[in-house]
Amino acid sequence: MGAGKTKRMPRAVREQQMLDAAVRIFGQRGYMAASMDEIAELAGVSKPLVYLYLNSKDDLFSACVRREARSLTQAVRAGVRPGLPPDGQLWSGLRAFFTHTARNPDAWRVLHLHARTHGERFAAEVAAMRADIVAFVTQLIAAAARDAHRRPHLPEEEVAGLAEALVGAAESLADWAGATEGVTAKQAAATLMNFAWAGLGDLMTGRPWVPPEEPEPEPAPAPGGAAVPGGAAVPVQAG
Template sequence: MGAGKTKRMPRAVREQQMLDAAVRIFGQRGYMAASMDEIAELAGVSKPLVYLYLNSKDDLFTACIRREARALTEAVRAGVLPGLSADGQLWSGLRAFFDHTARNPDAWRVLHLHARTHGELFAAEVAVMRAEIVAFVTHLIAAAARDAHRDPHLPEGEVAGLAEALVGAAEALADWAGATEGVTAKQAAATLMNFAWAGLGDLMTGRPWSPPEEPEAAPAPETAPEATTAPEPVARAASAQAG
């Protein structure tokens, strides 16, 4: 489409229009296969205008990652309402996460698939987003433990590990839900809630699971010293041959 056919509109609006098109193409094609011509066509602008606004394909992809990462983190934060119980906070956060990824499948593929596999700079952008979500979940778990028994006994490292595990499970389940026909965002959130809360609920009320006692290791058997002379039958045979 020629530049002469492009309707005049505010730069910010036009740029978001380009990013919308780019997220769709990057999400469906991947970074390498995505065409700037196709992005411009879908956005209804000329390719030179895309380069004028966003400099290069790398810069365009980075802008997509940053916008979608910000949208996801804001959705999760906004979904957790203050004053909810510990399970209510976890449930509302999971619902917000799965609702957002289900409504924006191309954006989720950009963040969780394509950005991680097309260079360290892109992967680093996603890592910033993920670290922010893990930190938020870590805070939720710590606050829930504090509210549950007033004197939290969860070590800081354990809380951080629980948050990493929960976020990792949510990411994997979002991929599964997106690839499985008929699975709704609510069903995906309930699946993870049922998986996680049985353990977290006990943990919050001071009933952690403990591994069974391991039997003490048996002492290693003593090894016989290496023989320095040939066994007696072999020695007799050697003497007979020598005689």
């Protein structure tokens, strides 16, 4: 009897293998240095098959960015447990974020480093992912303010600014944790909670930090003149 035919792998499964290999190579090499030959070899397929499935290097990279952006966003959303108090929700979301980035370092480099610097098309896809996460964090902070009762109506721009600051800090800390040996996802999340919640907790309970009273700065001299009280400028005579 002749040998039976090898069962063909479903296209969707094969494509995910290609994307897995591409994320690893793009993450470690960057877009420009990544080789389609190397990606095909790591995926266990021929280079023509990679082009058949994913058209071009640009399209392959774009597919990687979209998949990993979706995966990170889903991980953060799924990590937040709605029944917890505000600090517990933020903690669970940060744990989910840092756990995902720690487990997928190549994907994080693709999103946070390579996609942002390679071209507008890819940067826009990452910006959309980031905007989604910022909007989600904005909702968490607004809900926390409502639950705190004392600050049920924080100004919209203040909530948006806090969310931007928190997400930016998380991104920087993920880079630091990935480059620092021995730092766990739990430790990274705890670091950011210690940094952020001390201030957020006071804000929610009506104890915001207030800038000290300071005198108004003197007006700057106008070109060719000297500043005087009241803001008027007088000509400066040449010596």
